[in-house]
Amino acid sequence: MNIRISGRLYDGVSATSTPVKAVCDGSGWLSIEDVDFGAITIADIQFSERVGTIPRTMQFPNGKMFECDDNDSIDRWLSQCGHQTSWQHRLERNGSFAVAALVALALVILVSVRWGIPQISNLIAARLPTEVDVMIANGTLEALDETIFERSKLSDLEQRPVLERFNQLAAYNHEVNFNLVFRGGGWIGPNAFALPNGTIIVTDELISLSKHEDELGSVLLHEMGHVVHRHSLRQVIRHSWLAMLSLLIVGDVSSAGTLVLALPSILVQSAYSQEFETEADDFALARMREHNLDPTHLANFLDRIERCAAFDGDAISECDGSATINRENATPQTSGWLRYLSTHPTNERRTARFRRPKD
Amino acid sequence: MNSNGNLPFPVWAGFQFDGSASEYFKIWVVNVLLTIATLGVYSAWAKVRSESYFYGKTSVNGSSFRYTADPIKILKGRTLSVLVFALFWILFNFYPGLIVWTLGAALLLFPFVVVASTAFRLQNTMYRNIRFRFDARTIDGYKAMLIPLALIFGLTAFIYGAFEASEFAMKIEAERGGEFRREDMIFTILLLSELPLIPYLVFVLRRFVINHMRYGSAAEYFVARAMDFYKIYIKFFVFSFGVVIVMGMVLGFVMGALGLTVPNELDSDQSAAIAALSGPIIAAVLVFYAVGFYLLGYLNSRLMNKTYNSTQIGPLQLHSTLRGRDLGNLYLTNTIAVLVSLGLLIPWIKIRMAKYKASRTEFLAKDMADISAIEQSDTTAIGEELGDIFDLDIGL
Ligand SMILES: [Zn+2]
Numbered sequence: 001m002n003i004r005i006s007g008r009l010y011d012g013v014s015a016t017s018t019p020v021k022a023v024c025d026g027s028g029w030l031s032i033e034d035v036d037f038g039a040i041t042i043a044d045i046q047f048s049e050r051v052g053t054i055p056r057t058m059q060f061p062n063g064k065m066f067e068c069d070d071n072d073s074i075d076r077w078l079s080q081c082g083h084q085t086s087w088q089h090r091l092e093r094n095g096s097f098a099v100a101a102l103v104a105l106a107l108v109i110l111v112s113v114r115w116g117i118p119q120i121s122n123l124i125a126a127r128l129p130t131e132v133d134v135m136i137a138n139g140t141l142e143a144l145d146e147t148i149f150e151r152s153k154l155s156d157l158e159q160r161p162v163l164e165r166f167n168q169l170a171a172y173n174h175e176v177n178f179n180l181v182f183r184g185g186g187w188i189g190p191n192a193f194a195l196p197n198g199t200i201i202v203t204d205e206l207i208s209l210s211k212h213e214d215e216l217g218s219v220l221l222h223e224m225g226h227v228v229h230r231h232s233l234r235q236v237i238r239h240s241w242l243a244m245l246s247l248l249i250v251g252d253v254s255s256a257g258t259l260v261l262a263l264p265s266i267l268v269q270s271a272y273s274q275e276f277e278t279e280a281d282d283f284a285l286a287r288m289r290e291h292n293l294d295p296t297h298l299a300n301f302l303d304r305i306e307r308c309a310a311f312d313g314d315a316i317s318e319c320d321g322s323a324t325i326n327r328e329n330a331t332p333q334t335s336g337w338l339r340y341l342s343t344h345p346t347n348e349r350r351t352a353r354f355r356r357p358k359d
Numbered sequence: 360m361n362s363n364g365n366l367p368f369p370v371w372a373g374f375q376f377d378g379s380a381s382e383y384f385k386i387w388v389v390n391v392l393l394t395i396a397t398l399g400v401y402s403a404w405a406k407v408r409s410e411s412y413f414y415g416k417t418s419v420n421g422s423s424f425r426y427t428a429d430p431i432k433i434l435k436g437r438t439l440s441v442l443v444f445a446l447f448w449i450l451f452n453f454y455p456g457l458i459v460w461t462l463g464a465a466l467l468l469f470p471f472v473v474v475a476s477t478a479f480r481l482q483n484t485m486y487r488n489i490r491f492r493f494d495a496r497t498i499d500g501y502k503a504m505l506i507p508l509a510l511i512f513g514l515t516a517f518i519y520g521a522f523e524a525s526e527f528a529m530k531i532e533a534e535r536g537g538e539f540r541r542e543d544m545i546f547t548i549l550l551l552s553e554l555p556l557i558p559y560l561v562f563v564l565r566r567f568v569i570n571h572m573r574y575g576s577a578a579e580y581f582v583a584r585a586m587d588f589y590k591i592y593i594k595f596f597v598f599s600f601g602v603v604i605v606m607g608m609v610l611g612f613v614m615g616a617l618g619l620t621v622p623n624e625l626d627s628d629q630s631a632a633i634a635a636l637s638g639p640i641i642a643a644v645l646v647f648y649a650v651g652f653y654l655l656g657y658l659n660s661r662l663m664n665k666t667y668n669s670t671q672i673g674p675l676q677l678h679s680t681l682r683g684r685d686l687g688n689l690y691l692t693n694t695i696a697v698l699v700s701l702g703l704l705i706p707w708i709k710i711r712m713a714k715y716k717a718s719r720t721e722f723l724a725k726d727m728a729d730i731s732a733i734e735q736s737d738t739t740a741i742g743e744e745l746g747d748i749f750d751l752d753i754g755l
Pocket of ligand 1: 222226277280
C-alpha cells in the first residue's frame with residue numbers, strides 16, 4: 001500500500017523550499033510526485049531521529065532532503081518495511097513512564113544525597129594516604145595569616161598553660177602530628193580552627209573568653225576530632241560528588257541559572273557540615289569522659305561564645321564552603337528556617353547533648 | 360511586530376518557536392533519568408535529543424533548524440573535558456599555591472575552547488539542507504584574542520610588579536595598623552583595573568565568532584564597535600550603582616523609622632533586637648535579588664539586541680527587539696517557579712525563554728534564494744564539550 005506524505009524538498013544547492021508529496025510503497029521504494037527524482041530504496045535513506053513532534057527529515061544519497069511534520073506517516077512506512085521506532089521515543093511519549101521516571105529520580109537523588117555520597121566519599125577518603133590531608137593544608141595557614149589573622153598578643157607565660165593542656169590531650173594519638181598555634185582573631189573574633197595536617201589555631205579572643213581550663217580543653221578536643229575524622233578531606237570529596245550530581249541532573253540547563261542550583265546544594269552542604277560538627281562533638285565528648293572532664297564545660301563555653309558573636313554584631317557568613325578549615329562559632333541565628341542554612345547544629349541542640357547526664 | 364519604516368529592509372521572516380512544555384517535559388525526564396542511571400554516559404545522547412528538540416521547534420519562513428551532532432563525538436569530547444576538569448580540580452584543591460598559574464593556564468585555553476566549540480555547534484546546525492560552518496582555525500582564535508589576553512596578563516604582571524616594588528602598600532599597612540592589608544589592596548586594584556576590559560573582551564569575542572560564521576556561501580558580518588558595548592556596560596553599572604544607593608537609603612530609613620539600631624551592648628534583650636532586625640534584612644536581600652534580575656535583564660537584552668542588530672548574513676539582516684523588563688520578568692518568575700517546583704518546572708522555563716526570544720527576533724531581507732550550499736568536513740567535538748562543562752556561554 002502506498003503512503004503519500006506532504007512535505008518540503010530541499011535540493012542541497014540553494015536554500016529554496018519546494019512543497020512536494022513523497023510516495024512511499026510497501027516494498028520500500030520512495031519517489032516524489034511531479035519531480036524528476038527516480039526511485040530511492042529505504043536502505044539508502046537517512047532518517048532523522050523522532051524527537052517529540054519536531055519535523056522529520058529524510059536525507060537522500062543524491063544530496064537532496066525531504067522534510068515534513070507528518071512523523072506518524074514516516075513511522076508507519078518504516079514499520080511496514082520492518083523498522084522499529086527508536087526506544088528513546090517510545091519512552092519519551094509515554095506519560096506513565098514519565099511519572100515513574102520522576103518518582104525514580106526523586107528516590108535516586110534522595111538516596112545518593114543521604115547515603116550514597118557520604119558512603120562513597122568515606123570509602124575514598126579511607127583509601128587516600130594521610131599525605132593528602134597534609135597537602136590540602138599546604139599554604140592554608142600562610143594564606144589565613146595574610147588575610148585574617150593577626151599576631152597573637154599573648155605572652156609566652158600566658159601561652160604555656162594552654163600549650164601544656166593541649167599536649168596532654170593530644171598525647172594519646174600518635175598518628176596525627178598535632179600542633180597548636182596562637183593568633184589574633186581579627187574580625188573573626190573568638191574562634192578555633194583545625195587544619196587537616198593537625199595544626200590547630202586558637203585566637204586570643206577565644207582564650208580570654210574561657211573561664212575554666214577545661215572549657216578551652218573541650219574546644220581543643222572538638223578541633224582534634226575534625227582532624228582525626230579527616231573532615232576537610234571528606235568535605236572536599238563530598239562537595240565534588242555533589243557538584244557532579246547536580247551537573248548530571250541539570251545537564252545543559254545553563255540558562256536556568258546558577259542561583260537555582262545554588263540553594264539546594266547549600267542546604268545539602270550545610271547538612272553535611274552539621275554532621276561533621278556532631279561527629280567532632282562526639283569525639284570531644286568521648287575524650288572528655290576518658291579524661292574525667294565535665295562535658296558541661298563545652299556547653300557553657302559555646303553559650304558564651306554565641307553571646308559574644310552576637311555582641312560583635314559580626315554575623316559571619318557560614319555558607320561560604322571554605323573547604324580546608326572548620327570554623328567554630330555559629331552565627332547567632334538560632335531560630336527559624338535560617339537554621340537549615342547554618343553549617344553548625346544549633347547551639348541549643350549541641351549543648352543539650354553535653355548537659356545530658358552520662359547514660 | 361516591529362515592521363515600521365525605520366528598518367533598512369522589509370521584514371523577511373520572524374523566528375517562531377512552537378515547542379510545548381508538556382512534550383519537552385517527557386523528553387527531559389527520560390534524559391535526566393537515563394543520564395544518572397548510566398553515570399553520565401547517556402548525557403551525550405540526552406544533549407543531542409534536547410538540542411534537536413529546540414532546533415527543530417525553531418523555524419523561520421516555514422522551515423525549521425536541525426541539530427545533527429553525533430552523540431559518540433560528544434561523548435568523546437565529554438570524556439576529555441572530564442579529564443581536564445579533574446586536573447584543574449586537583450590543582451585548585453591540592454595546590455592552592457599555584458592558583459594564579461592555574462587560572463592563567465585556564466585563560467590560555469580559552470581561545471581554543473571558543474573556536475572548537477563554535478565550530479562544532481555550527482557544523483551541526485542545518486537549515487533547509489544547508490550547513491552552517493565556522494571558517495576560523497584555532498590560531499585565528501588566538502590572534503583575535505591576543506590583545507585582550509595580553510592586556511589581562513600584562514596588567515596583572517605590571518600591577519603585581521609595581522605593587523611589590525613600591526613601598527606604598529607596606530607604608531599604608533604599617534600606618535593604619537593592619538587595617539588595610541596588602542593582599543586586599545592588590546586584589547581590589549586588579550579587579551578595578553581589569554573590570555573595564557570586560558566590554559572589550561565581549562566585543563572581541565562576538566566580532567570574532569560572527570565574522571567567521573558562514574551559512575552556505577553567505578558570510579556573516581559584524582558591524583558593531585567596541586564603543587557600543589562600553590555604552591551598554593556603563594549604563595548597566597550606573598543603574599546598578601543607583602539601585603544600591605537607593606536601596607541602602609530606603610533600608611536605613613525604614614530601620615530608623617522602626618527605631619532599630621545595630622546592637623552594640625551586650626544586654627539581655629539583644630537577641631530580640633537581632634530577631635527584629637533579621638526581618639528587614641531578609642526582605643532587603645530578597646528585593647536586592649529581584650532588582651538584580653531586572654538589571655541583568657537590561658544588560659542581557661541590550662547585549663543581545665546590539666549583537667543581533669549588528670549581524671548581517673549575506674543579504675539578510677538579523678533584527679532583535681528584546682526588552683529588559685520582559686527578560687527581568689522571565690528571570691524572576693523562572694527562578695521562583697523552579698525553586699517552588701523543586702526543579703520540575705525547568706523544562707517549562709526553557710520553553711518559555713525560547714518562545715520569548717524567538718518572538719522578538721526576525722530577519723530583514725529581500726531574497727534568500729541565491730545562497731548556495733558549500734561542502735565541508737567534520738571537526739571533533741572536543742572544544743564544544745569543554746565549553747559545555749565549563750559553562751562558557753558565549754551567548755550567540
Ligand atoms: Zn567544629
